[in-house]
Amino acid sequence: MPATRQPYGVGLAYRPEVHHDIMQFRQEFDVMEVATVDYLERYWRLVQDPDTRYLRELIATFAVVAHGINMSIGSVEPHDDAYLHATRRFLDEYGIDEFSEHLAFHRIDGCDTRSFIAMPFEAESLNWLERKYNAARAILGRPFALENVSYLFVPAGCSLDEADFITEMTRRTDCSILLDATNVFNNAHNHGYDPITYIRKLPGDRINQLHIAGGKFVNGIWLDSHSATVMEPVWDLVHAALDHTNAQSIFLERDTGYHPFEQGIMSDIRKARDIFFKHRPATPPTAAATTPAPTAADEAPSRAINALDPAVANLRSFQRAIMRQITDVNFRQQVAADSNLVLKDYPMTPDWKSRWEGCNQDRLKRMAIKWPETIKVQKDLEEDLKRVEWRAWAAQNSW
Ligand SMILES: [Fe+2]
Incomplete structure (x- = not known):
């Protein structure tokens, strides 16, 4: 059951809880982003979509990409190969070419914060990320995108800034970038930098997807809670990102407060589509800069990485x-x-x-x-x- 359509336009980070709402408004969605955790972790699959009926309907209706949250690519420890192999099987089984994860770490020594922690913006981090990316890529059998995360803290006095760090990552590997505009807004506010300057410094030709979400303002800082409508200043960043990048799709992330669906989620979707199609033609250009489909060359054996190096x-x-x-x-x-x-x-x-x-x-x-x-x-x-x-x-x- 391959997902053959090219991801292009605006959609939702899919949650099975709102499957019927999505289908009711199907004419107004172009794309969907499936969270692999919903299908790879037994609990979520059993409680939400045990026979994958929803997933199959989704793939028959929309162009679909996949998004992971468990890789912890920055952790200086080996990959969880079982997770990567399961992800590969899932992508292959459902014919999904595009996959993304987060440029961060959240797990080490058997502890998992389940909240992303920024990598120190240093050459040593890049050396490690390059190896981890290539090892994951070999198992996944395709290049994949890395997302900028919201972070609560980052080491002071790093030798690179975040935009240069991401740019260097794209220079060393064939990863693309999933640019989360809300995370840019959060970090710019919480760490004191100009979000537009940050976006314009990024390698626009390597950015193929955008995320947007609404967050929470708690004790003076913005949190990436995916719990509200998109904050007004984030829309300016979406304009700037579409101007500067090759983004072919925008996904709205919402994890709570789904209803009333039309007043909340659909209002953000309609706004995002208005903006997207102001910057992009109604139909995708034929040579859209999406992640290339896997080739035989991608089937390289897993590259060993040594966390004790x-x-x-x-x-x-x-x-x-x-x-x-x-x-x-x-x-x-x-x-x-x-x-x-x-x-x-x-x-x-x-x-x-x-x-x-x-x-x-x-x-x-x-x-x-x-x-x-x-x-x-x-x-x-x-x-x-x-x-x-x-x-x-x-x-x-x-x-
Ligand atoms: Fe995101």
Whole structure:
């Protein structure tokens, strides 16, 4: 059941909860972005679309791309190859060519914050990301897009700025960029830079998709909550992004407050389509800059990566120390009292130690406060999964 149509226009980051609403307004959507987690994690698949009926209807109706959230490409540890192979199978089975993930890390040493953490904008990070990207690409069998994320903190005094960091990533690999305009807005406000200048510095010819979403303003900072209509200033960034880039599609992300559907989601979709078709022709140009389809050359064997390589030792220590601060309150208090204690478990050169010290401690603490809730949600899901599977088993075996 291949998805043959070229992704072009405006659509939604698909959630099965609003399948029927989407179908009711199908004439006003051009494209859909499926979250692979909805089909690769047993819990989500069982509770939302167990026989993939919705997915198959979606693919028969729209051009579809896929979006992942679990890769943690920046983590200085091996890839979860099972996740990558499952993603590959999913893309192949449903004939979806375009895939995207996030340019960030959120998992290391068995802990997963489920919130994205920025990579330090340094050459050592680029060296590691290049290897991780190529290793993932070999398993996925295609180039894929990386998305700029909203981040609460980033090390102070990095040698590159974020736009140069992303540009260098596109120079070293064949990745494309999924530009999240709301994340640009959030970061520009939270970290004090000009969003338009940032967008214009990016390699426009490598940007093939845009995200937009509405967020929450809490204690002076914008959070990427996907919970509201798109903020007014984000629309200016969409104009700027369409002017500067090759973006062929825009996806609205919304994770809560779906209804009333027409007043909320459809209002943003209509606005996005108005803007998109002011900047783009009604039909896609034949040589649209979408991710190329996989070729035989993409079937290279998985390239080995070594997380213990001394060349990435600083980045590894940095990430492990950050994760420990988020997940271990005693460690956080100890290193707050004497920052040199960090070097005992996580050796770093003096410049990397000062980058670690330069992370905004108040914002890091926000993530730490959320950590017990993150664990609880995961445990609740596991308990829920047992109940869902039991019900499915009982339904199959009832007489
Ligand atoms: Fe996004």
